[in-house]
Amino acid sequence: MQQYLPSDYLPIIVQLVLALGFVATTMLATNYIIPKIFRNRVHGKVKDDTWECGIEPQGDARTPISIKYFLTAILFVLFDVEIIFLYPWAVNFRSLGWLGFAEMIVFMTLLMAGFFYVIRKGVLNWD
């Protein structure tokens, strides 16, 4: 077993310090330094508002949203993850051989069974 010394983990600490330092610096800068420079021009009713592509925000964020969006999003994640498994298999197709092919067939069968179930359940019917 290869032995690691605590000093081998130094890059992680450096990265952590940098990340925390960036957060601390920007927060300090926006809250204390910039207001000193620009005086009254920082706060205001319009300036403190939520900014979303220039469209005026309306109402509360906690409004009921149709479950269909959620289901579609979840299904998207499912098939996205499937791609992650397919790519490495496609790249290593030759070296994995017939065993890899058979395993991928099993995987795809299970996935397609789920897909069939989803369609029969009518999850993708938008109306």
Next chain:
Amino acid sequence: MFYSVVLLSIFGILNLFLGFLKSRAWLLPVTLLFLATALVVTLTDWNKSLFFWNYMMSTDNVSVAFATIIIVSAMLILPLSRFYFPNAAAPVPEYYAILLFSVVGAILMVTYENIIMLFLGLETLSIAMYILAGSDKRNPRSHEAALKYFLMGAFATGILLFGVAMLYGATGTFNLSGLAQYVRTTLVNGASPMLYLGLTLVLIGILFKLSVAPFHFWTPDVYDGTPTLFTAFMATVVKTAGFAALYKILSVSFTGIYSVWWITLAATSVLTLLIGNITAVYQQSFKRMLAYSSISHAGYLLIAVTAMGQTSQSSILFYSLAYTLATITSFAVLILVNENRAGESFSAFNGLARHNPFLAFALTVAMCSLAGIPLTGGFFGKFYIFINALEKGLLFLLVVAVLMSAVGIYYYFRVVIAMYMRGSDDNAVADRIIVPKSYAAVLAITTFLTILLGVAPDLLVRYF
């Protein structure tokens, strides 16, 4: 065991598609047939010692016996669902599929040889249970149960994984025999503190799922809010699988450092017995009482794990079986009483003996078994566990356990007294409960087996 895991997974998926059929009449028989097939396939592994999937799983007689208990209890609980979902739109095929998947998880937990497999099994079982806990979608208490169970369970899983990482850091292996080998050599060289830390965290993770004090706080609320059918599953299958897993990891890998962990387990066991039994006395709801009772039984089972002797395995097995049978009886009667008399409190059972002598008798046998009265399976379960403790010289544990069994008799017999000695107050309550055939069959089987185990325990014990 390999084939039963694969088969049950496929059957679960098939079950999902069975839901598309017009008629639901075949659903329950087919699911029972699936489980029976898995049971037969599991039993073919009897007297074989096998490894599967590059030492990920192993089979021996004890794991076959535990898997049998798990599958049989699932088969006994499923018929109770017959009239449990009055709503025609209830996704019953999905419930059955999830139950089958959770049985897969439980089987992985009793046959694992690699800690990764333990984690997979535990998660498969737990995630299924989170869903089933929240399956009563119109009931806020069911939501509460699911959310509490999920949040606390996710934390416990995190702690378990952290412990597994520590164990891997200390030993460089996930394999139970590899861990055992490391523990043996470290007795000479001095162990890394990471090993002890890892073991403690893994223990916390598993003990949480077993609702052992001080990790029991979720139990009453979750058991109470979950639909009773699934509470029965939670109280039997999860507990049996969890104790099999706990015993396996400790007995295979960590006997070498018994002196390190036994005191922790002994302390949690005493705490569990005290908290479980004494709090159960104050409950007004039968269902909550059963939740605390399941905590206290975890305490008794923990004594057998702490004693870790030649016969500990067989006494855990015997106790789990006796506890499972009695618990299924109690929950089955509770479902009937709750649906016909609208109440889960002890007073809902008033005068049950006059109108439904069979239900009252079955519940009395179950209560006697849980309390450990002779001629029931629970008596010999406790008897074997106490013998284990005595052989190991754990006298103080024995004293606490005996005292707490005496407390147990008090609260288990409250419902018996309500059934036989209290008259029913109003006429609405006095109506006779019509027992469906499926319930009658399950109750007859569990009651018969409970008495059989109490009269002739040797039928089971001689095999181990």
